[in-house]
Amino acid sequence: MSKIDISEYIKELSEDIAISSVHHVEHYFPIDRFFIEKYNFLEKIKEVNPLEFLLCNLERVSNNYTNQLLLCLPELWEDVEYEDILMLIENFTNSFSFYSLVEFTYKYLEIDLLDEVFNNPKVDDKFKKDSIDYFPKIVATFYLDEDDLFEFDENLFGIQMSDWNYTKQRLLADKRIKPAIEADSLLIRLKGFEKTFK
Numbered sequence: 001m002s003k004i005d006i007s008e009y010i011k012e013l014s015e016d017i018a019i020s021s022v023h024h025v026e027h028y029f030p031i032d033r034f035f036i037e038k039y040n041f042l043e044k045i046k047e048v049n050p051l052e053f054l055l056c057n058l059e060r061v062s063n064n065y066t067n068q069l070l071l072c073l074p075e076l077w078e079d080v081e082y083e084d085i086l087m088l089i090e091n092f093t094n095s096f097s098f099y100s101l102v103e104f105t106y107k108y109l110e111i112d113l114l115d116e117v118f119n120n121p122k123v124d125d126k127f128k129k130d131s132i133d134y135f136p137k138i139v140a141t142f143y144l145d146e147d148d149l150f151e152f153d154e155n156l157f158g159i160q161m162s163d164w165n166y167t168k169q170r171l172l173a174d175k176r177i178k179p180a181i182e183a184d185s186l187l188i189r190l191k192g193f194e195k196t197f198k
Contacts, residue, residue: 004091006056010048014056017041018065028151030065033072033158042073050076051084058088061096067104072159077109077167082174085113090122095130102135106142108161109168112178112186118193125197132194139183139190 021031036042060066105111171177
């Protein structure tokens, strides 16, 4: 496993963004692109190692904040490759990181990373067990619903789904990455993984 070392600067930057958003976000809580740009965080984020920044923020225990932050930053994912995603997964230190990554990538990038989690010998079995217990309960959150579409139509995040098209297409061009599937089929897949942990 390749270790991702998160610099103190990235930890401090990430903490500054999270704390500042609580006090200053004006449009869409907990965070939006308007806030990121207004308070000059975007330029700082663009200057750091994207994998370190992703890992640092995926390691937070707030799925809602993390996923909304990542949604506002398509630039972070422009050069992320399959190997980078594997490296992130293999560096996670808590179950919430898996929840955030899988939910985010399923919903917004429309890719399925279940094999990369459950069939990965470098992922601790505890994280696999936690994930297989949790994912079936939150499958609905893996898909855009009417409220999500409304939020995009009203530009509440300051970002459009079309801003993600390049990254989605690029990742799905890699044959190692599976496309997201319908909820019914996903539940069947999850049941298959569940048998491994009985």
